[in-house]
Amino acid sequence: MSWVDRFDNKKDPRFRDYTSSAIIGGKRQGKSTLSKLLVEDYQKQYPWRKILIYDPSNAFAAKGAFPGYEIITLEELYFGKTMQGEDYQWQRGIMRIQEDKTNKKFAEEFIDYVIEEFRNGLIIIDEATALMKDKPTNQHTKLLSEHTNWKVDVMMIFHGLRYVPKRLRGMFWHYYLFKTDEEFEGSKELGGMNFPRPTDFYTAWLKAQRAPQYEDRIMQYFTCFNK
16 A cells, blocks of 8 residues: 555545645654655655645755755745746646745745645645744644645654644644654653544554664654544
C-alpha cells in the first residue's frame, strides 16, 4: 500500500480526500527523508496537483532540508515566475520556498498566501515550530480547520510531541511518529496535552520509542496514527 493512500477516500471511505498530517521525530530520525518519499508518491498519484514546500531549515546549510527542488519566491507565487524570458503562473509540480526561520514577518506572509491563494495541492511546512512558536495565530488554526475547502493537503514537521502547539494537537488527522527525545508517564499525560485518542496515540508513540536505532539507515522506524 502506498504511504499516501490515506489521502484518497476513493480507496477507503473512512479517510477524507484532503487531509492534514504531522511528522514528528527527533534529530536524524528521517523526517525529511520520509517527507521526500511522500512528496514523490503524492506527485505520482496526483500529477495535476501542486506541491509547495516551506523549507526554513539550516540542516543542510544553504541548501536547506529539501535540496533538489526548484526554489520559488513569495513574489513569484503571487505574480508569476520568469523562465527563458517568458512569464508563467505555477500550476503543477514541486516547488520550495526557502527563508531563514527567524524571519517572523515572512512566515506570516507565507501563511497568508496559502490561505488566500494556494489551491489544489499539498503544503509541507518543515520546522513548523519555528513558524508559529508555541502560540499559533488564528491564521494557523484556520489553515488546519478550513484547508479541505480549498482542496489543500497540509503536512507539518516537528521535532517532538511537545513542540506541537497544544491548540493544534487535535486538529491533525494523521501522525507519523518517529523516536523523540521525550518521556511520558502514560496515555493520561498525552490526553491532558490534548492529543486525540490518547491510549492509542501513546501505544503508537511507545512502539516507535522502543524500536532499535540503526546508524546505517537514513530513515529510522516510525509508526502511523490515524485520528
